[in-house]
Amino acid sequence: MDENSLIKTLSSVYAPSGMENTLFDVITKELKDYVDDIFVHEKSNSLICYKKGSGKFSLMLEAHVDEVFMVVTDILKEGLLKFYSNSIDPKILPGSKVVVHGKEPITGVIGIKPYHLVKKGEENRPYNFDNLYIDCGLGFEELRKIISVGDYVTFKADFKKIGNYCVNKSLDNRLGVYAIIEILQRLKKIMHDVNIYGVFASQEEFTSLGAITSTFSILPDLAIVFDVTFATQNEVSNDDGFELGSGPAIYVGVSGNRDVVNELIETATKYGIPFNREVGILSHTDADKIELVRSGIPVALVSIPVRYMHTPNEMFDLADFNRTVNLIKIFIENYKKPGDLNGEY
Amino acid sequence: MESIELIKKLSNAFGVSGSEDEVIDIIKKEISGFVDHLEVDNLKNLIALKNLDLPKEKIMLNAHMDEVGLLVKGITEKGYIKFLKVGGIDDRLLPGKRVLIGKNRVEGVISTKPIHLQKELERNSSETYDRLVIDIGAKSKEEASKLINVGDPIMFDTEFEQLSSRRYSGKAFDDRLGCAIITDILKEDLKVPIIAMFSSQEEVGLRGATVGAFKYMGDISITIEGTISADFPDVRDSEKCSSLGNGPVITIKDGSVITDHDLRNKLVHLAEKLKIPYQFKQVVAGGTDSSRIQLTKGGVRVLVVAVPVRYIHSPVSVFDIEDYNATKKLIIEFIKNYFGGKHD
Numbered sequence A: 001m002d003e004n005s006l007i008k009t010l011s012s013v014y015a016p017s018g019m020e021n022t023l024f025d026v027i028t029k030e031l032k033d034y035v036d037d038i039f040v041h042e043k044s045n046s047l048i049c050y051k052k053g054s055g056k057f058s059l060m061l062e063a064h065v066d067e068v069f070m071v072v073t074d075i076l077k078e079g080l081l082k083f084y085s086n087s088i089d090p091k092i093l094p095g096s097k098v099v100v101h102g103k104e105p106i107t108g109v110i111g112i113k114p115y116h117l118v119k120k121g122e123e124n125r126p127y128n129f130d131n132l133y134i135d136c137g138l139g140f141e142e143l144r145k146i147i148s149v150g151d152y153v154t155f156k157a158d159f160k161k162i163g164n165y166c167v168n169k170s171l172d173n174r175l176g177v178y179a180i181i182e183i184l185q186r187l188k189k190i191m192h193d194v195n196i197y198g199v200f201a202s203q204e205e206f207t208s209l210g211a212i213t214s215t216f217s218i219l220p221d222l223a224i225v226f227d228v229t230f231a232t233q234n235e236v237s238n239d240d241g242f243e244l245g246s247g248p249a250i251y252v253g254v255s256g257n258r259d260v261v262n263e264l265i266e267t268a269t270k271y272g273i274p275f276n277r278e279v280g281i282l283s284h285t286d287a288d289k290i291e292l293v294r295s296g297i298p299v300a301l302v303s304i305p306v307r308y309m310h311t312p313n314e315m316f317d318l319a320d321f322n323r324t325v326n327l328i329k330i331f332i333e334n335y336k337k338p339g340d341l342n343g344e345y
Numbered sequence B: 001m002e003s004i005e006l007i008k009k010l011s012n013a014f015g016v017s018g019s020e021d022e023v024i025d026i027i028k029k030e031i032s033g034f035v036d037h038l039e040v041d042n043l044k045n046l047i048a049l050k051n052l053d054l055p056k057e058k059i060m061l062n063a064h065m066d067e068v069g070l071l072v073k074g075i076t077e078k079g080y081i082k083f084l085k086v087g088g089i090d091d092r093l094l095p096g097k098r099v100l101i102g103k104n105r106v107e108g109v110i111s112t113k114p115i116h117l118q119k120e121l122e123r124n125s126s127e128t129y130d131r132l133v134i135d136i137g138a139k140s141k142e143e144a145s146k147l148i149n150v151g152d153p154i155m156f157d158t159e160f161e162q163l164s165s166r167r168y169s170g171k172a173f174d175d176r177l178g179c180a181i182i183t184d185i186l187k188e189d190l191k192v193p194i195i196a197m198f199s200s201q202e203e204v205g206l207r208g209a210t211v212g213a214f215k216y217m218g219d220i221s222i223t224i225e226g227t228i229s230a231d232f233p234d235v236r237d238s239e240k241c242s243s244l245g246n247g248p249v250i251t252i253k254d255g256s257v258i259t260d261h262d263l264r265n266k267l268v269h270l271a272e273k274l275k276i277p278y279q280f281k282q283v284v285a286g287g288t289d290s291s292r293i294q295l296t297k298g299g300v301r302v303l304v305v306a307v308p309v310r311y312i313h314s315p316v317s318v319f320d321i322e323d324y325n326a327t328k329k330l331i332i333e334f335i336k337n338y339f340g341g342k343h344d
Helices: A002-012 A021-029 A138-144 A171-186 A209-218 A258-270 A286-290 A318-334 B001-010 B021-031 B141-147 B173-186 B207-212 B261-273 B290-294 B321-339
Strands: A037-041 A046-051 A059-062 A070-073 A080-084 A094-103 A106-111 A152-156 A160-162 A165-168 A195-201 A220-230 A250-251 A276-280 A299-306 A314-315 B037-040 B044-050 B058-063 B069-075 B081-086 B098-101 B106-110 B153-156 B167-170 B194-199 B220-229 B299-308 B319-320
Touching: A002 A021, A002 A171, A002 B321, A021 A046, A021 A171, A021 A195, A037 A209, A037 B069, A037 B261, A059 A171, A070 A138, A070 B141, A138 B141, A152 A276, A160 B106, A165 A171, A171 A195, A171 A299, A171 A314, A171 A318, A195 A209, A209 A286, A220 A258, A220 A286, A220 A318, A250 A258, A258 A299, A258 A318, A276 A299, A286 A299, A299 A314, A299 A318, A314 A318, A314 B173, A314 B319, B001 B021, B001 B167, B001 B173, B001 B321, B021 B037, B021 B044, B021 B173, B021 B194, B058 B173, B058 B261, B058 B290, B058 B321, B069 B141, B081 B141, B173 B194, B173 B299, B173 B319, B173 B321, B194 B207, B207 B290, B220 B321, B261 B299, B261 B321, B290 B299, B299 B321, B319 B321
Parallel strands: A059 A195, A059 A220, A220 A299, A250 A276, B058 B194, B058 B220, B220 B299
Antiparallel strands: A037 A046, A046 A195, A070 A080, A070 A152, A094 A106, A094 A152, A160 A165, A165 A314, A250 A299, B037 B044, B044 B194, B069 B081, B069 B153, B098 B106, B098 B153, B167 B319, B299 B319
């Protein structure tokens, strides 16, 4: 499945919040022949690329590149690591493999005591970060040489096609990254008015540092944010998620600019691209933050549904991805806005 | 390191209780040429005989081939798989794990509800297995039914992997390590009558060994296991059962058997003499095939020796190759010293 090879690469690289530059070479290699400029936004560790259009209007396509992570909090004399995360459910960790990013990356396993020793009543008590450990097969002294407190821990990558879908860690938000790359590549031979900034932003899973600061630096007239949203699955109904394969979810909430949202919806409707409306107050993505930069940026959010979010098994349907790319590509092709609203570049 | 290649093959093999066929094939291929006779009985016990014509006491070496896993119970309208547990698996291990289903190894993931959507109560409680499903990426019941059948066995999808110079991670070390040790021993040129029994269905009530020990009976039996090592910080010293790196684990008594005092004392004496490290199993829990073998016909004197394994019954068990080598050495020396004509 050739079409999947780039998303496999993108989602297999380890880029926890603050360590996003591990992905920059991959993205740069993909885009260097398709954009006019590509550079690292040093202050936030984000990557920005620029593709000139024929007009003055500027559009920012944004996706965060970072992934959820854990950190080492202690090295125990027994040769085990204590660790913690704010964004990962500890209940999914027993029996998992992780990568500890010390002086060199090493594999660790998170085991629990065997079923034989579980006492009555104990089996319903969920595991949490207080009683889970990472075992790297190394002793205390050996660990100390490679690992220090504060080192990142990530899920171990294992991209697979499972049935109709694909799974791996960190499809949140390498799907968004992939979408921007794909759109810029497809725009190569197409005339477009708008000047396009592609922003691969850092630290969404923490403070949205990359989104906020790069938006300030760029000052776009309009921004479209790519992220993932919940898909229907076991214990997630239509109330909270969207069917895999039913197209991108366009966010319709209090945050986000309704004019832009309506234009996206019109485009999707006109070209027969299936989509969903995702309703919320705030979206809890970079879009909320981008909207508040300088004197306010018009922003819309397009999300690809993903099952089992924030686990090593995030699952998506390639059809949803393709429709997202199509929608925004068509939107850009047709976008003709007179004048320059903010107009720094 | 020949043993490691064999252990890797055995650990990665599909052998949930009742579906031990892949393990049987691997062991058969390894030992044919080193034994005089091979047979698989009605319960899928693999039995190998060597030197039975020698007029000496016969020794039965045994290890179970099966591993814990899951079983397809049904398919939902949406194409998800409901399942049962085969053997003792902690429900808390299941969410978010990858699995392989049936002979065709259809890939699936066990469901997890995103942490963002969990209510306070859900965050602080654990899911039982009957609330979970396996997602094989099918869009409907019809589509899923083409790939799998109700009743298909399911195993953890994990790969044998070296963690450090001595330690390895994988599944089914309980008891493929025992299978590997016996396979290694059969390749040694020991002039002793050996009945090797690779048993089935141990994890669901010691069922294979109950009949497997009947046809060819040993005068003594050594059960070789991968056993519990709970040597973690939050387990009390007295409950750790055994510790990784401290050598073979010798059972005095577990939940199912009291091993033969005289034989065990000889084994311990030998370990001391040869300076092979050893440890006694601390917790009187778990059961082994030895308890069924002991009851065969007029009775058999039994021993249980095991390689300590952390996180057994999980996809990421860990063992130490030094423990494996020491266990193998102790058993070989024991056979040589007490059954090879070299009595001391």
